[in-house]
Amino acid sequence: MSFINQLMPNVSLIWPQVWQATLETLYMTVVSAIIAGFLGLIVGICLVVFDESGIVPHPATYSILDKLVNIFRSIPFVILLAVIYPVTKALVGTGIGNTAAIVPLVVGTIPFYARQVQNALVQVDRGIIEAAQAMGASNWDIILRVYLREGLPDLIRVSVLTLISLIGLTAMAGAVGAGGLGNLAISLGYQRFQNDVVWVAMIIILIMVFIVQAVGDWLTRLTTHN
Amino acid sequence: MSEPIIDLEHITVTFRDKKSTVHAVKDVSLQVERGDVYGIVGYSGAGKSTLVRTMNYLQLPTSGTAVVNGQTLGKLNTSQLRQARRKIGMIFQHFNLMNSRTIADNIDYPLRYSQLTRPQREKKVKDLLHLVGLDDKADAYPAQLSGGQKQRVGIARALANDPKILLCDEATSALDPKTTGEILDLLKQVNQDLGITIVLITHEMAAVKAICHHVAVMEEGEIVERGPLLDIFSKPQKQLTKDFINTAAQLDTALAEVRRQPAVINLAANAQLLHLSYVGASTDQPLIADLYQQFGITANILYGNVEFLQDTPVGNLIVILSGDISKFPAAFAQLRQEGVTVTVLDPKGDAVA
Ligand SMILES: Nc1ncnc2c1ncn2[C@@H]1O[C@H](COP(=O)(O)OP(=O)(O)OP(=O)(O)O)[C@@H](O)[C@H]1O
Ligand SMILES: [Mg+2]
16 A cells, blocks of 8 residues: 555545545436437437438438537537536536536537437348338337347447547546546646646546446447347 | 239339439339239339339339228328238348347247237247248347348248238349249248238249249339230240240250351251240140151251240240241241241341340
8 A cells, every 4th residue: 555655645645535536427427428328319310210211201300400410519529618608507507516517518429429329220221121111110110129229239339439438528527627537637637746646537537438348348249149 | 803902003103303303113003813923023123123112102102003902002091001011021132130139039020010919929930930941040140041041031020910912022032043942932832821912023034934823024114014924935025025034944045055056057048947935735746746747847956945834834946947948838837826936046146036
């Protein structure tokens, strides 16, 4: 233990704070992932079914969704944080803190994930969709039991990708006052020259990414049958 | 005759986009009788798939009506149409099985729309697996099966809801000849044992020949010729039909071979190269012997092929007849009277007349 204390003189004094920051990062990531995952999935599915070659072609709706996704994807996250500050304040009551950070995280992640979901689901063979239609499947059936099921390995893959990018965003949000490991690294490590704090924050984030990746790979293998 | 199970009236399908208009199907009317096996042949792009897809309204016709199983498909609402589709099975060139489900689950999928209980569904899946000869593959995934096996699963799945009709769109086109034969045998069995009406779309006349009772030939969105299999094979009217038949009988290759032979290259002045084809009864007649006895004409058979269509022999001969040329017209008339189709071939040309 004394070796660790020597190596990380600052971190050893603030372990509870590091633990707290880790929990905050997890909290922001998990809650944002659930909300953005759900909404992004819906938008992604809409992009697939309303497409010209989808099961319910609807060019007007498709084109609106498509443009919205493009626009929101183009906004750099730091700018998005500032731009939607009023919305955040109205929704959460405050503009800073973990919970407040969830609003921009969700808004920033939905379009990214929606596009990923779209890319995953359009891989599903058109012929399989057609076979289901020929069997008398309803559109709901086709979405739930064909698209989502056949596209599952790809969906897991893009979800992992999104989750990893979300972890990155929480760190960035942390830098502008949302708490979490990003905040810790900036406020203590960077601004007070406590390099060991930066390193520890980075390693914890890397471990999170690694776990997400490993679980994702395992699930992908489990669901792939071709 | 009872009323047809499939009745297409003046079906037209036009695809339009900003740049172009494609008339995929042009004013096609087609009736298929209950219990029939109806073949539709044509080259790629002829509109076969588009036409067959109007039979379950996967393709909405631009105009015209489709009455299938006694229902006018165009008058059904979405949920009624889904109901109707459950009684119209369909199989595809690329099988279109769900990769994420086992074979048993693939076959079980359409049963979710039936009234059957869990145990009944399991039994049904088992029976269907047995019917298509895949009892031991229940827990395999499609990726572990050969093409022929996948198509068997396709057939089992299509039959799950006891359809009255089975639509087959190029169902054997991705398979090798032997597997094609096996799948066609299975379809024949499905037709005979279960009484299911089959519509078979293909670009191979050989497949039609193997199991169809009726055939329609499609070109550029239209049916250019149609009729009972034997009639089409014995008296094809259109060049396209003849091409298909000749390809199937491998007459093309035979003729090319024949034309390279010295006897044909140096065809004598008192000789002619002919294609004789006959269906059924005429094969009992000693044609060649008669020609010699009655007209003093000798025949040199360069190629001969007899095959059975619906248990009726169909023969094709390429012969050189030599003798007194002035007696040829009378000899041909005699042959034609016996039901033989006589075609004089150009010894140098490249087409089968
Ligand atoms: N959804 C579509 N949109 C536009 N054009 C189409 C569409 N489907 C088919 N076509 C066109 O309609 C014509 C007929 O196509 P179809 O698929 O019915 O032919 P086919 O006889 O089945 O050919 P193949 O043997 O290649 O399957 C083709 O020119 C094709 O390009
Ligand atoms: Mg086709």
